[in-house]
């Protein structure tokens with residue numbers, strides 16, 4: 001019926017919307033992570049490996065020398081300040097560099113060394129004497145592709161014969177490519193292989209699909225990637241990487257990578273064990289601000305992150321704090337990813353001592369040196385229930401790398417007291433009351 005058709009149309013429109021939102025958020029977060037990541041993420045977890053052929057054993061390596069890399073590449077690796085392979089690289093690199101080439105699906109959280117690993121594999125496999133594309137690398141967005149391109153340039157610094165080109169719209173006009181490595185988004189890459197024929201897919205030796213979880217959140221990327229993969233020769237090495245691994249990612253991965261070796265590295269669990277948690281009772285936001293000032297007057301805080309529920313509160317608080325003479329950084333939702341990265345970087349470098357932010361903005365960022373976290377507003381979900389996951393992520397520390405920390409929660413109503421109690425129950429960890437007129441007890 002007509003009414004049903006309208007319903008279906010609206011439902012379809014809504015699902016496209018959800019996809020768009022999802023796409024924007026995921027790829028932006030991923031880019032932000034890359035822009036601010038200057039170090040490996042530590043992990044104590046063990047790598048899980050599922051090898052394709054039981055008789056073919058790949059030993060993990062503890063040094064880059066054991067990999068017998070080209071000297072130019074070893075120089076590039078050391079030039080980047082890498083002393084030894086990361087957890088995931090120890091296992092993944094011997095597989096990726098083996099002869100014959102091994103296919104691989106690898107999953108580990110962002111910052112664990114996946115990009116560096118597949119860049120090294122691509123650079124190792126190209127023949128610089130052949131002036132045509134031999135490696136294709138697809139990323140979900142152009143900005144993400146650029147970040148990977150930068151790693152290729154850094155690691156290949158002493159190997160200038162190997163050239164790189166970005167598959168972006170309007171970049172090329174009617175010429176076969178001479179560059180050995182092509183990196184870009186699936187749509188353009190597909191066009192370059194089919195419509196424009198800048199790339200001969202039959203000559204590709206390595207195909208990399210990065211950020212598979214972000215990739216599948218975009219309509220069309222999945223099909224385009226599969227269409228590219230179908231054109232590649234049988235002996236082409238297929239590599240797929242993802243930070244997370246739900247069912248949908250796994251299904252996609254298996255369509256892209258035949259006969260895969262599989263490597264997984266579990267995320268480090270966050271805990272509240274080394275955190276002292278307090279709450280402060282107030283009546284309104286002005287009182288909360290006063291309490292905050294008292295805390296600052298009483299204890300030495302090297303750097304603090306303060307979380308607010310809305311942009312408006314965050315903006316107001318940042319203003320009040322600067323008026324008090326604090327050097328404040330404000331991270332806000334309307335900022336571009338690059339601007340956000342710049343704010344976080346300045347804060348990391350200690351240029352500002354306080355970072356005021358909303359929850360959405362702060363998702364996925366870690367600032368390791370921060371020892372004090374203040375929940376100016378408690379984290380709640382859209383239904384007003386306690387958001388325990390966000391609470392843990394804001395103040396928790398991972399494994400034994402975690403330093404001791406201090407968390408202070410501002411309570412300003414019966415409702416927020418209720419939220420606090422539920423958070424306390426959920427984690428089964430006492431949150432102590434703090435009297436901000438008498439602050440001897442903390443520190």
Ligand code: ADP
Nearest residue numbers: 038039040082084086110111112113114115116
């Ligand atoms: P992922 O792709 O998993 O997000 P990256 O490859 O981007 O991880 O690595 C994260 C950070 O760690 C980058 O700053 C990178 O330069 C650095 N890094 C990667 N491998 C090593 C290593 N073996 N030793 C030291 N630092 C490394």
